[in-house]
Amino acid sequence: MNSSMVELSPALQSLVEERLDAIERILLAAGVSRGERRGILSEVESHVFELLARRTTGEPTREDVLAVLAQLDPPESYAPEGFDRRKLNETFAPPKPREPELSLLAAGSAVAGVFLLLVLVMSVMAGGDGGLLVLEATALLAISIAGAWSLLRIQRSNGWLYGTRPALISALVFPLAAANCIAFLLLSSLGDVAIFLGMAIAFLAFNGVMIYGAWRVCEKLVMPRGKATIHPGRVSL
Amino acid sequence: MDAWVTQLRRGLIELCVLAALGEEEAYGYQIVERLSAIAGLEVTESTIYPLLARLARDKCLLTRTAASPQGPARRYYRLSEVGRRRLDEMIAHWQTIQKSVHHLVQGESR
Numbered sequence: 001m002n003s004s005m006v007e008l009s010p011a012l013q014s015l016v017e018e019r020l021d022a023i024e025r026i027l028l029a030a031g032v033s034r035g036e037r038r039g040i041l042s043e044v045e046s047h048v049f050e051l052l053a054r055r056t057t058g059e060p061t062r063e064d065v066l067a068v069l070a071q072l073d074p075p076e077s078y079a080p081e082g083f084d085r086r087k088l089n090e091t092f093a094p095p096k097p098r099e100p101e102l103s104l105l106a107a108g109s110a111v112a113g114v115f116l117l118l119v120l121v122m123s124v125m126a127g128g129d130g131g132l133l134v135l136e137a138t139a140l141l142a143i144s145i146a147g148a149w150s151l152l153r154i155q156r157s158n159g160w161l162y163g164t165r166p167a168l169i170s171a172l173v174f175p176l177a178a179a180n181c182i183a184f185l186l187l188s189s190l191g192d193v194a195i196f197l198g199m200a201i202a203f204l205a206f207n208g209v210m211i212y213g214a215w216r217v218c219e220k221l222v223m224p225r226g227k228a229t230i231h232p233g234r235v236s237l
Numbered sequence: 238m239d240a241w242v243t244q245l246r247r248g249l250i251e252l253c254v255l256a257a258l259g260e261e262e263a264y265g266y267q268i269v270e271r272l273s274a275i276a277g278l279e280v281t282e283s284t285i286y287p288l289l290a291r292l293a294r295d296k297c298l299l300t301r302t303a304a305s306p307q308g309p310a311r312r313y314y315r316l317s318e319v320g321r322r323r324l325d326e327m328i329a330h331w332q333t334i335q336k337s338v339h340h341l342v343q344g345e346s347r
Contacts (some may be wrong), residue, residue: 006308032287039290042312043265047282050266073283080287082249170300 006052011159015097016048018160022075027129030080041079047072062159066097099163103150107166109143110173117177119182140174147171151218168211168218176207240333252331255297255324256314262289262301262315265289289314297323 008016020041027037051068052060117136124130147170154161155187190196250272257263265286272280292298295316297320302310316324 005306032290033294033299036287036290036294038301039293039312042309043289044282045284046305046309046311047266047269047286049305053307077281077283078287151279 006049006056007059008065009059012060012062015062015065015069015159017163018049019069019072019075019176020045023078026075026078028076031084032080036205079106097160097162100150100153100157100161100167102146103154103161103163103167103170106143106150106170109139110147110170113140114177117181121181130146137174137178140177143170144172144174147173164218165215168214172184172211172214177212180207246278249278249331250284251288251292252324252327253280254285254292255320255327258298258314258316258320262313264311264313266311268314271281284340288308292320295319 001023010130014174023044024041027040032040048065048068051071055068056064113136119139120128120133120136124133147167150167151164154164155165180203183199187196187199187203190199253272253275254268257268263271265282268289269280269282269285272285273340289298293314294299296317298314299317299320301313301315303313305311
């Protein structure tokens with residue numbers, strides 16, 4: 001058993017508080033007194049921390065918290081006998097964390113956009129119209145803006161939106177495509193095939209480093225990991 | 238049959254919670270763990286915590302809070318004098334019923 005203090009980031013804390021709020025709404029609707037509500041909610045909160053402490057040795061992840069919440073009885077089960085459970089299901093169904101649609105749409109467009117870019121570049125190299133490349137660049141810029149906007153929404157959602165990975169891919173598509181195109185133009189002017197291949201591999205590695213770096217930055221900025229701890233007094237009653 | 242089992246459990250759960258605190262104090266999670274390990278009782282936190290809150294309201298349980306090494310402070314429960322009397326009465330009733338029903342069932346099976 002782990003005996004170290006379990007600490008939750010604000011985003012994870014909000015997941016726990018959402019569950020406590022859902023239970024409290026049911027207890028309120030059932031006419032449970034304030035003192036009893038307070039007692040029940042502080043027990044449920046302690047229960048969550050006990051389960052988290054048994055589950056993880058380090059700082060709990062989002063998956064840990066969701067797994068523990070899934071382990072708990074649903075909020076409706078706190079309704080006293082004889083309470084209209086159908087009404088509770090309609091009124092008090094807790095919201096579930098979800099992936100933002102914009103993030104998924106932008107990621108899909110990003111993948112399609114990169115393929116289209118490759119086709120257009122080859123077409124231009126074969127003597128095709130370069131005007132379409134400008135249109136493609138504008139589309140990729142729009143995708144990147146959509147990705148950045150998605151990242152912002154995920155950060156502000158306090159854990160209720162996820163999908164950081166597709167949003168990040170979308171946000172990076174324009175800067176990386178632009179950097180790759182410039183690199184390609186520079187490399188294609190090199191006469192030596194060996195140098196060309198070496199530089200191309202180096203640039204691919206650079207892409208990987210950029211994506212990894214951006215992912216680490218996202219982990220810090222989009223998924224803040226503060227040191228806040230839930231205390232019973234924080235539960236609104 | 239399921240409904241009968243549920244009713245039986247529901248009737249016994251208060252006795253079990255009081256009995257679990259008969260010897261020593263315990264905090265909420267400990268009580269849930271202790272009772273959920275009892276075969277056939279099958280209780281979970283949504284049954285125990287409201288019951289603990291009600292018993293505390295009825296002055297059957299006394300509470301104290303103490304710091305927890307894992308997170309929020311733990312609330313420890315122990316029997317009050319009222320709770321002790323209630324537990325004794327429940328045990329007396331339970332033993333009478335159990336004995337009578339046992340005799341009846343044994344007689345039926347012969």
